[in-house]
Amino acid sequence: MRETLRTRLGWLHGWLGYGAALVLTCIFATGSVAVFNMEITRWMQPEVQLATLVPPGALALDAAARLVAAEQARGVSAFITLPSARSPTLDVVHYNGHEFVGARLDPATGAAIPARITAGGGLFYNFHHTLFLGPQVGTVIVNIAGMALLVAIVSGVVIHIHALVPDIILFRLSAARLRAWLDAHLLAGVLFVPFMVMMAYTGVLVKADMLVPAAPRPARPVQANTPPPAPMPDLTRLPLAPLLAQARASLPGQEPGFILFAPQRVSIFAGDASSAFLTRDHADFTLPEGTPLPASTTATPIARTMQFMHGLHYARFAPPGLRWLYFLSGVCGTAVMASGLVLFVMKRRRQAGHRWTHRLADGLNVAIIAGLPAAMLAFLAGNRLVPASLTGREDWETGIFFMAWALCALHALFQALRGQAHRAWQAQLGLVGLLGASLPVLDLLCSPAAFYTLPGLHMAVDGMGSGAAMLALYARHKLRRQDT
Known part of the structure; x- marks a missing residue:
């Protein structure tokens, strides 16, 4: 009975693992590099030579607001991203369907930096999450591959559990090619299986609504005399520096990260690097007066759990040392997938x-x-x-x-x-x-x-x-x- 189970699991691990690993090798490889997506974007824009982080001044924020107003007038939904340790420029960006692109400003003076437009590290980030197939189809494929990885890990552990310790201790790189590849696959798999399980589980969980969407809400009845949407107020007359100071007070322990504009309000969101909990807490202000509204925060246990899962997967809170650990673990996870592909063919x-x-x-x-x-x-x-x-x-x-x-x-x-x-x-x-x-x-x-x-x-x-x-x-x- 035990051998029959191991035989069936071996078939499942081999065939399911091979099909999933073709996709997972790409996901892990690009995801490992995407840990440094902002740094790669800075490398790909050598014209940006800001070496230290400078808080955005009032002149720079006003210049960014004018750029947002100009983009809104052209029908482009732009927003402001504030300087951070990983990206020290003040940016006015919009989403072009794959990446966030736009102008980069000096946070001290508001002067535009003549940086080249680039896909940047966003290409690796987007490919990791959607395979460049769009947020719907691509995300579903990546989620299915993630679930297949969890099944392959469980079946692989059951198959090799009886001889796992001897196979790791007797690491035979000089043995026959098949034996050496199998030992390398087992060693890398055992050492980094916690990381792979964590990334697969959190990756599937944070995008679970793509696979199991919520029940649709009933549509509101359409009124015959619906008023047209309100035009965007003149942002050039709204000083952002005082609002930014108030937002810091309204979001204790969280540094503002980006500013979004709507016809009736401006919202200043907490930065993704504020903590391991990836929140979307924000402070709102009315337009055009700038009157503060109650801050929007999420504190329920379920919401906090999901925020922590998001934070673990995206690792935007991670300091440089932990970021390098994510990168090296991702590279080794890629090696597990790649060695599995080679083993499947060799056997x-x-x-x-x-x-x-x-x-x-x-x-x-x-x-x-x-x-x-x-x-x-x-x-x-x-x-x-x-x-x-x-x-x-x-x-x-x-x-x-x-x-x-x-x-x-x-x-x-x-x-x-x-x-x-x-x-x-x-x-x-x-x-x-x-x-x-x-x-x-x-x-x-x-x-x-x-x-x-x-x-x-x-x-x-x-x-x-x-x-x-x-x-x-x-x-x-x-x-x-x-x-x-």
Whole structure:
């Protein structure tokens, strides 16, 4: 009975795990990088060279309000994001369907910073949450993959629980390739299974309403003589600095993060980095008078629990050290998924290696494990190569990412279906090495002033590219030795 259960769970873990891991590898890889989405956006805008955080002054806030009014007049729903330790500029942004883009202002003077428009780290953040398929379809797919991960983890623990300790202690990297890959998969899985469970569970929970929507509310009857919506008041006559000071007093312990405008009121929301509880508490003021209204806070146990789940998953409260821990844990979680993909193909090569379905799976592995990092590095390199003044350059950057990935996928599938998957591995791992090694050179040549003004930021991003290059070139070297 026990062996039958383990056999069935092994089938479930293998097939469900493989199908989910194709998506989960992409989700974990982009999510790991998206932990530093704001820092990546700063790297991709080298014109912004503010090294220290400066509280926004009255002149800067008034300049931002004028920009919001101009955007509202054009029919664009813009809002203000306040400076923070991770993003020290005062921004007037709007959502273009994928990212928040807009103008960046000096928080001390209100002068516009001529920064290039970029997709920034928001591309990785958006892909992690929606696979760039939109907030409805993409979020549902990601949630289903998250639930499949929880099932795969439980089945994997049951399968290997009887020999888990010996397999971890006898970590056999020098053994046969299949045994070494299995040991690596088990070791990384055991060490980081708490992180993977936490991220999968919280990720599914915070978006559960996409899978199980609430019952629709009855529609209100339409009145024949409904008055037209009130026009937006003149924001240029409303000083925001006094309202910001009042909002700080109304939201004790929470630093204001962004300002939204409506025809009847202005709302100043608490910043996401205020605490581990990701709230949407806000202080409201009437327009155009600026009369304070009661602050809106959520304090019920269920609401606080959900806020904590949001905070754990998004990690916007995390200081730099914890943020790096999230990043490294996410990278190791990605390694668990990637090694599972490789194991699935290796275990079935002897029986099904001649079939086109097996070769297709081999090609998909190359496209995901090597092609995705190549596309991510091409996206970063493209930021330095696309002209800064080009109209719609954020779309060009996004196009570089998807075009590079598509070309890698086509190359991988072409070689794999010919039975030459090892050539695709070598070529694309070499491409990752080339792109990653060239990233610091491009950064230094194209933006030397920003490199010297913010050396820590640029060395961190360039270092991640160089680290990916070294890992890829080492894997390529090992693969070539095994093939000879």
